[in-house]
Amino acid sequence: MSGSLAGRRVMVPETRELEVLARMLERHGAEALRCPLVAIIDLPDPAPAEAWLRRFIAAPPDDLILLTGEGLSRLLGVAQRAGIEPDFLAALRGTRRIVRGPKPQARLRTVGLSADLSAAEPTTAGVIATLSTQDLRGRRVGVQLYPDNPNHALLDFLRGAGAEPDPVLPYAYATKEDDARVLAMLEEMAAGRVDLAIFTATPQVRRLSALAAPERLRQALGRTRIAAVGPVVGQALEATGARVAVMPEESFHMKPMVNAILAAMGAPGAENHA
Template identity: 35%
Template sequence: MLDLPPVPGDRRASVSGGLTPVMAGCVVLVTADRRSGELASALARRGATVRHAPSLGIVPHVDDEQLLARTRELVADPPEIVVVTTGIGFRGWVEAADAAGLADDLLAALSGARLVARGPKARGALQATGLVADWVADSETSREVLGHLLAEEALDGRRIAVQHHGAGADGIDEELAAAGADVVSLVVYRWGPPRDPAAVRDSVRAAAAGDIDAAVFTSAPGAHAWLGTVRAEGALADIVGRSGDGSMVMAAVGPVTAGPLRAVGIEPLVPDRGRLGALVRTLVGHYENLHTAAVTTPAGRLQVRRTVALLGDHVLPLSPSGLEVLRLLVEARGAVVTREQLLAALPGSSCDPHTAEVVVARVREVCGGREVVQTVVKRGYRLALSS
């Protein structure tokens, strides 16, 4: 997914398209099934390497006779109130109705109802069909929708259609029915088992071993399912520990999705708005802050990550040995690093000072020469820092 062409006149590299590769060297786990391609592309454009392991699958109901039967019931006896909980679910409902030749009749039946949307994505799906939401839940939770209906509407005897998301009804049907409403439930898709359970297990093991730098979650059921595999693999303590020390970043699209993570002691990044774009910006912003906190050298900001080093907005073409040498120099923050310390950090067991000199020469070459990596006579090397 990475495209790192050489910069003219420079041995360094940058991500194509003009975007700063602020996430270069970061392996990001995407646990979502739906819209995963869009999410992965957005992260890859900022330099990330994306690993995809959906923790749940989506089971569509396009051929579900119950869905079509209830759709026909609503066409024959239109609802007074319609609750739309997800954009993808509403679109799937209309598509299923269209496949059965019912789409026009369904939209006509819905057009006379009070339309309640569980967030902007649900509102957008309504708008795409020419319908307009009468009320939208700011928190994007079923609980807010239920509270609004119970407080604002006289529900006794009123016919309410509720399109559910993959996690189920969240108790909303029962409470509306208890208030006297005639509730028609429509499940347009539901969560099912992951298509590739082995990939999910491998992602958990990689996260526990330190090979995943960030994990992204877009639904509470997906987060809960991934954590279930974490527990099954005996990796919960390792992953909670990595999240706590900052070596692995967790990001959730909203507070509801963050709930299962917080329940086990993980505090994820959560954007102010529950959108994939906002989620990507929040994660990118986290790494931009780290980039800003990097050491400053005469050649620019320098940061060493787990698998790459960045100088300014460029990825340095370093070998694993060069990366470890540069990591030591950065961690020393301008203090002298001896040849013995450098040799100890290199693969193998060489005691030849010339080995360290060769690696340092390569590091100098890609970092801009002696003005960045300086020799301290008879002592070792130091990184030149700018104030």
């Protein structure tokens, strides 16, 4: 296939929307090297999340902070399986809804709701900055967390502001590809045989960091052009010593990221392509 990415080999570690992203790249001629690093799974033990939902229903908090769209989806799944989804949605309608970025906002729209507050920047720091303008004294705040990140910074901020946070973790991560395949992909990158690696979530970076020797990881990332979906992922990559070459300036999700890749690689009119 001809296109602006013709002949480019692109490593794609995405899991949930792997085929969506791979097809976007392949439409422009790239060879997408599928290497999903992290899978999202239901909690092995849903009891704590169900107990949180029942607290939410019995005494709805003043605020709910949604950090990920997946978090709301999984909470709805737990509620559905427990037979309490209508009650959870009723309670959610009366709660001030605060989102970190576009994905939880989009997920709210699927149940007929919207965000009351949205962080100016889709990071924990952005949430804290937005909430710093609010009087939180005495407010009860539900906080949807995600795996591998207890988010002490956000919880400590809420307590310091006089709020009472009630966190919930509604899903878990599981590794997707076997270690040998991931290490083989890193060898391809270290040998300079991969033109671009696209990272869409910090757990992908953590998996590589846990699996590969630090020097070998630096070599692999150093010989490969790196794209990040947004600043949180970019910061995680930079912490490994990588240099992020491509990142959308705003709207940190897949289509803007592909547009940024096309623009960086010299595709004219990239905004119309993805």
